[in-house]
Amino acid sequence: MFFVWMFLLALWHGACLALVLLGLPGTWILLGSAALVDALTPADLFSARTMWMGVVLALLGEGLEFFAGAQGAKRAGAGRRGTRGALVGGIAGAIVGGLLLPIPLVGSLVGATVGAFGLATWAEHGGGQSLPGALRAGSGAAAGQVTGMLLKFSVGVAVWLILTVASFS
Numbered sequence: 655m656f657f658v659w660m661f662l663l664a665l666w667h668g669a670c671l672a673l674v675l676l677g678l679p680g681t682w683i684l685l686g687s688a689a690l691v692d693a694l695t696p697a698d699l700f701s702a703r704t705m706w707m708g709v710v711l712a713l714l715g716e717g718l719e720f721f722a723g724a725q726g727a728k729r730a731g732a733g734r735r736g737t738r739g740a741l742v743g744g745i746a747g748a749i750v751g752g753l754l755l756p757i758p759l760v761g762s763l764v765g766a767t768v769g770a771f772g773l774a775t776w777a778e779h780g781g782g783q784s785l786p787g788a789l790r791a792g793s794g795a796a797a798g799q800v801t802g803m804l805l806k807f808s809v810g811v812a813v814w815l816i817l818t819v820a821s822f823s
Contacts, residue, residue, distance in 0.1 A: 671807075671814050676761075676762055680810060685813065685817075700821070707816060722802025723770040724741045726797045727774045727798060731787060732777075739775075740774040740792075740795035740799070742769075743771070748762045763803060770792075771799075774788075775789055
């Protein structure tokens with residue numbers, strides 16, 4: 655019976671991981687549910703070391719996602735204005751996109767990409783950059799935003815694997 659419950663926990667954690675693709679804090683929900691299950695069961699499923707490893711990885715994933723859009727804009731030639739525009743546009747776009755287009759993955763991904771592109775382009779052009787240069791910076795921000803979301807999801811997969819292996823051992 656124990657293995658059935660652990661299998662169900664692994665499935666639940668997989669569903670939490672899918673939330674990351676929706677722009678939601680799925681890795682954090684995954685870690686919270688693992689801590690709750692660990693606290694409510696007599697078996698010591700997850701060691702403190704395992705849980706801390708998950709927290710550190712989740713923080714890494716958040717950081718990668720947060721800075722990827724700005725880094726993409728910077729690599730494409732954006733200045734400080736465009737880099738900040740990519741950060742703010744990516745976050746705001748993910749929220750607005752998720753609300754306006756509530757299709758799993760599509761809304762938040764499209765919103766974050768369009769937001770990073772739009773605000774980085776606007777900030778760069780408003781700061782005196784030529785339109786082609788501003789569009790190049792916006793394209794870099796959009797590519798960086800997509801990369802950041804995929805990196806965050808990959809880190810979430812690593813957390814899921816660590817917790818799943820730990821729960822069965």
